[in-house]
Amino acid sequence: MRAVVVDQPGGPEVLTVSEVADPRPGPGEVLLDVAATAVNRADTLQRRGMYPPPPGASEVLGLECSGTVAELGEGVTGWSVGDEVCALLAGGGYAERVAVPAGQLMAVPAGVDLVTAAGLAEVTCTVWSNVVMRAGLQAGETLLVHGGSGGIGSCAIQLAVALGARVATTAGGQESRDFCRELGAGLVVDYREQDFVEEVATFTEGRGVDVVLDNMGASYLPRNVQALATEGRIVVIGMQGGVKGELDLGVLLRKRASVHATSLRSRPVEEKAEICAAVVEHVWPLVADGRVRTFVEDMMPLEEAGRAHARMESGGHRGKIVLTVR
Ligand SMILES: NC(=O)c1ccc[n+]([C@@H]2O[C@H](COP(=O)([O-])OP(=O)(O)OC[C@H]3O[C@@H](n4cnc5c(N)ncnc54)[C@H](OP(=O)(O)O)[C@@H]3O)[C@@H](O)[C@H]2O)c1
Numbered sequence: 328m329r330a331v332v333v334d335q336p337g338g339p340e341v342l343t344v345s346e347v348a349d350p351r352p353g354p355g356e357v358l359l360d361v362a363a364t365a366v367n368r369a370d371t372l373q374r375r376g377m378y379p380p381p382p383g384a385s386e387v388l389g390l391e392c393s394g395t396v397a398e399l400g401e402g403v404t405g406w407s408v409g410d411e412v413c414a415l416l417a418g419g420g421y422a423e424r425v426a427v428p429a430g431q432l433m434a435v436p437a438g439v440d441l442v443t444a445a446g447l448a449e450v451t452c453t454v455w456s457n458v459v460m461r462a463g464l465q466a467g468e469t470l471l472v473h474g475g476s477g478g479i480g481s482c483a484i485q486l487a488v489a490l491g492a493r494v495a496t497t498a499g500g501q502e503s504r505d506f507c508r509e510l511g512a513g514l515v516v517d518y519r520e521q522d523f524v525e526e527v528a529t530f531t532e533g534r535g536v537d538v539v540l541d542n543m544g545a546s547y548l549p550r551n552v553q554a555l556a557t558e559g560r561i562v563v564i565g566m567q568g569g570v571k572g573e574l575d576l577g578v579l580l581r582k583r584a585s586v587h588a589t590s591l592r593s594r595p596v597e598e599k600a601e602i603c604a605a606v607v608e609h610v611w612p613l614v615a616d617g618r619v620r621t622f623v624e625d626m627m628p629l630e631e632a633g634r635a636h637a638r639m640e641s642g643g644h645r646g647k648i649v650l651t652v653r
Contacts, residue, residue: 330387330422331632336376339633339640342388350385350419350426352400357429359394359412363445363626364420366635366648367391367478368542368565369592374636380418381593388632389420390592392652393435393444403429411435413444415452415599417592421632423652430600433607437615446621446647448603450482451610453564453591456602458483458540459490459609461587462560466491468537471527471554473547475512476503478647479564481622483540484510486610489618495527495536499642506622506645527554535559535582545572548586555584563588622646 330347352358370388372378380386396410406412412432419425435444458464470487474480475496487494488511495514498504507515514530516523527536535556541547546568551561552575559582574586591599613619624644627635628651635648 328423329629331389331629332387333374336374339374339636342374342633342636344630344632347387347422349424352398352403352426354401355403355429356400356426357396357403357406357432358398358400359392359414359425359427360397361392361394361420361423361425361652363394363442363649363651364389364392364629365446365449365478366632366639366650367449368567368639370421371636371640384417385419385422385425387419387422387425389418389422389425390416391445391448392416392420392425393441393447394425394652396432397424400426400429405429406432411441411444413448415448415591415603421629421650428596428600430596431603433603433611436611438617439614439621442626442649442651443621443623445649446478446623447614449591450478450621450647451486451606451614451619452599452602453479454483454486454540455606455610456591457562457564457587457589458487458538460602460605461589462538462540462562464490464492464538469493469495469531469534469556471523471536471539471551472496472512473518473540474498474542474565474567475507475510475515476645477542479540479542481506481510481646482619484512485619486613489613495523495530497523503643503645522550524550524553531556538562540564543568545569548572548574552578552582552584552586555582557582557584559584561586564590623649625649626651
């Protein structure tokens with residue numbers, strides 16, 4: 328099959344399409360004919376040699392895809408050849424075929440075409456598992472989402488609004504900020520020009536935010552803690568601003584607040600299956616009625632994976648970048 332491989336870590340130009348052996352579905356796995364995959368920031372790190380696949384995962388890039396079921400591995404029930412699905416992957420999506428644990432398949436939600444569905448799994452599973460399952464965001468609470476115009480951010484804004492929360496977000500250029508407002512964010516802070524701590528304090532009348540979904544890590548840690556309300560929860564999911572930050576435990580303690588950090592990719596298969604089931608139960612109805620939409624900034628063929636990575640790394644995109652496979 329054709330797959331995007333990384334022979335040498337480096338820039339977007341190292342991504343080339345090669346012939347590799349087809350994967351085989353093991354017990355409990357399903358083989359998919361991939362229709363499309365989507366680019367995630369983690370793929371750009373893996374390409375640079377900074378985010379190796381977890382043990383046992385495919386070396387091929389790609390954390391999500393959509394496609395049709397081609398073959399069932401031993402013991403798989405509930406799926407049939409020809410079913411249209413999207414899938415959460417530990418790797419292997421930038422290819423014509425991928426083997427996936429059956430619990431990580433989700434039927435394509437009503438009203439979404441198969442190609443667009445390629446960009447649903449990673450963002451919905453990440454946002455639901457962190458904002459709801461981990462941080463327990465409730466209706467009436469306030470969520471601060473950093474990087475609101477990106478893939479994760481745009482999903483988080485819509486999901487939180489659908490759950491009845493107020494949303495504050497940070498974003499870059501004017502178009503990105505307008506996009507976040509259209510998605511339902513009540514406060515949009517220009518991260519290049521404004522101090523989000525001050526803006527969030529005004530937005531919440533001095534109370535602070537209940538939950539922070541953070542993609543920046545170290546560079547935002549002290550300010551995220553400052554921005555928190557009493558009993559607030561920070562969930563760090565990205566380290567675009569570095570890995571080592573300073574945490575004022577005194578402030579954390581006085582606020583009875585908590586800081587979490589999670590990675591979806593390295594979670595055990597059983598936990599991923601639990602997250603996928605929760606997403607199908609709680610998020611798919613919101614996708615089907617249009618309250619949570621996938622915005623595709625750009626769509627290109629698998630052969631242009633390098634251009635897609637360069638597009639993501641240059642910033643300013645809104646929503647997802649999709650790679651069509653067949
Ligand atoms: N832990 C997990 O399980 C997990 C799973 C999925 C994703 N992630 C992480 O989540 C993050 C988002 O992923 P993605 O795929 O959605 O990537 P993405 O689409 O590239 O989004 C990244 C966003 O960060 C914004 N940004 C850049 N500098 C910023 C700053 N100083 N302050 C606030 N925002 C800033 C970008 O805005 P501009 O367009 O203005 O540059 C962009 O909107 C990444 O860090 C990724 O690694 C983690």
